[in-house]
Amino acid sequence: MAFGPNPPPIQAHICVKNGLEAIAFYARAFGGKCPFHQLAEDGKRVMHANIELFGSEVMLHDEFPEFGGDVLSPPSRGGASMTININLPKPADVDAAVDRARLAGAEIVMTAQDTFWGARYGRIRDPFGHVWAFNAPLKESAA
Numbered sequence: 001m002a003f004g005p006n007p008p009p010i011q012a013h014i015c016v017k018n019g020l021e022a023i024a025f026y027a028r029a030f031g032g033k034c035p036f037h038q039l040a041e042d043g044k045r046v047m048h049a050n051i052e053l054f055g056s057e058v059m060l061h062d063e064f065p066e067f068g069g070d071v072l073s074p075p076s077r078g079g080a081s082m083t084i085n086i087n088l089p090k091p092a093d094v095d096a097a098v099d100r101a102r103l104a105g106a107e108i109v110m111t112a113q114d115t116f117w118g119a120r121y122g123r124i125r126d127p128f129g130h131v132w133a134f135n136a137p138l139k140e141s142a143a
Contacts, residue, residue: 012084013059015073016128019046022060025127026051029104030097040064054086074129083123088136091120097134098122106132114138 016022019037023046026032030053037049045062063073074080088094095112101124102108109131112122123133 008056011057011059013061014084014128014130015061015063015071016046016130017063017073017075018128019049019060019062020044022046022126022128023049023051025104026053026058026060029101029106029126030054054088058084080125080129080131083131083133085133085135088134091136091138094120094122094134094136098124101126101132 023032023034023037027034032051032053034049034051038047039045040047040062045064047061047064049060051058051060063071063076065072086097088097091114098108098112106124106126108122109125110121110123110133112120112134115121118138120136120138121133123131125131
């Protein structure tokens with residue numbers, strides 16, 4: 001299903017080259033699940049995919065220059081223009097997420113470290129050019 005019953009108010013929809021490879025990478029690196037994907041008529045490019053990860057969802061598609069060039073992958077644009085931030089519950093989760101992504105083929109952009117804003121934080125660049133940040137509070141908040 002391309003559109004569930006309760007979509008979040010803001011949702012990332014990323015563009016990649018080699019969508020099927022990206023889906024496989026996100027499964028290895030982030031434990032992502034792909035409950036839905038639709039291939040284009042060429043049988044190679046992903047028209048649309050929903051990737052469930054970290055308790056949320058990211059949508060994904062391949063480049064389709066034949067439909068206009070307003071949405072392209074980071075390599076075609078010369079780099080990522082945003083960071084996808086993942087908030088995790090514990091500082092150790094940040095280290096584990098960064099390491100799992102590295103082992104799956106991501107490049108560490110910023111090693112996991114304690115920050116001035118009171119979080120454990122690290123960033124990776126996936127093989128498709130997207131930058132992902134992992135963030136967790138150093139102290140439990142008093143709710």
